[in-house]
Amino acid sequence: MNNEQLTMKPRLMAILNVTPDSFSDGGLYFAPEAAFARALELEAQGADILDVGAQSTRPGCEPVSPEEELRRLRPVLEALRGKLGIPISVDTFYPEVAEEALRLGASIINDVSGIVTEAMAAVVRSHGAGWVLMHNQGGADFEGQYDDVVAEVRAALEALARQAMALGVAQERLLLDPGIGFGKSREDDLRLLANLGRVKPPGFALLVGVSRKRVTGGSEAGTLAAQVMAQLCGADLLRTHDMVQAGRAAGFVAQISRAAPCNCALTNDVNPCIIERPDMERISITGLELHAFHGVNPREREHGQAFLLDLLLEADLSRACESDALGDTVNYAQVVKTAAAAFTSRPLYLIERAAEVVAQAVLEGFPAVAAVTVRVHKPDAPIKLTVSDITIEIHRGRGGTPQ
Secondary structure, rough: OOOHHHHOOOEEEEEEEEOOOOOOOOOOOHHHHHHHHHHHHHHHHHHHHHHEEEEOOOOOOOOOOOOHHHHHHHHHHHHHOOOOOOEEEOOOOHHHHHHHHHOOOOOOOEEEEOOHHHHHHHHHHOOOOOEEEEOOOOOOOOOOOOOOOHHHHHHHHHEEEEEEHHHOOHHHHHEEOOOOOOOHHHHHHHHHHHHHHHHHOOOOEEEOOOOOOOOHHOOHHHHHHHHHHHHHHOOOOOEEEEEHHHHHHHHHHHHHHHHOOOOOOOOOOOOOOOOOOOOOOOEEEEEEEEEEEOOOOOHHHHHHHHHHHEEEEEOOOHHHHHHHHHHHHOOOOHHHHHHHHHHOOOOOHHHHHHHHHHHHHHHHHOOOEEEEEEEEEOEEEEEEEEOOOOEEEEEEOOOOOEE
């Protein structure tokens, strides 16, 4: 088992339903003032993203019109504008609703349609928004037929991503969702949860929504178990109704794995759990020469000094090895530019902090990079004794957690 993935606490997307017929809360937050208060509460509980939905996707539901969806959404988004410190995602498959929601302050469109359209791509592209693409074969009332659900869902997600990118949406703006509960039997859902490591294409973040769905029996215990399983198997984001319990569980899983190497083997009756990611290849960049004004010494901050940066990038490069295509690897020339810009952007007292800024810039700018090691050399450190170099080194993976 690769312990690196387990130390990463996934980001949590908190669900806010502004519908009168929600299966999870029965319309508790349908009134705009109740939705506003709940949004602030979810942020205070630790949500990384707020996902607002104005129509139900539960089994047996009837879709509402774009006009009705906007009527429900608009007062909530207007009230939250400038009041929330986390990104807002809007759960819609209507381009006209997405356009208005982004204009009102949302920054992500959570599209459960299972298709890529030119109209939605144009909206996402024009606003520079994030776009969640879900695998959805027939909706929540339909059980699809699969020969190999894991391989077929992965292939479908890759196809959706290719279609979106062909329409001009940047790869880093895309998130992929295997669509637990949408067009799948309970056994299909279990297989997907057990094999998320195989479902997730390299270079993309994976959003998993299992909260209170049929596969969990609709219970909080089942939801937490499924979310922990998703975390263990590589989910980057978890969509959840209960922020407090989801946050505690995810944090504790990360704590356990950081305390000692994990030697457990997870299996179930459906399919072996594929937790190990493919072996990570490495790209090494050494000796990047930069002049910056970091340091606690006044002379350092006034005149600056020379630094050397080394970067070690870990990524799955197997596809690049086969395709010989630049789009399948990490553009190290762009990595160098990103690292240099981050390192020299502002003076800092500690090179430890400067290294952290570089690591986060690389992880945010290059989704294919699974982890990065940043080594900062300070050869001209102003200390009285003679040394040839002062070096600090940090290692960061997805989510910013030390490895």
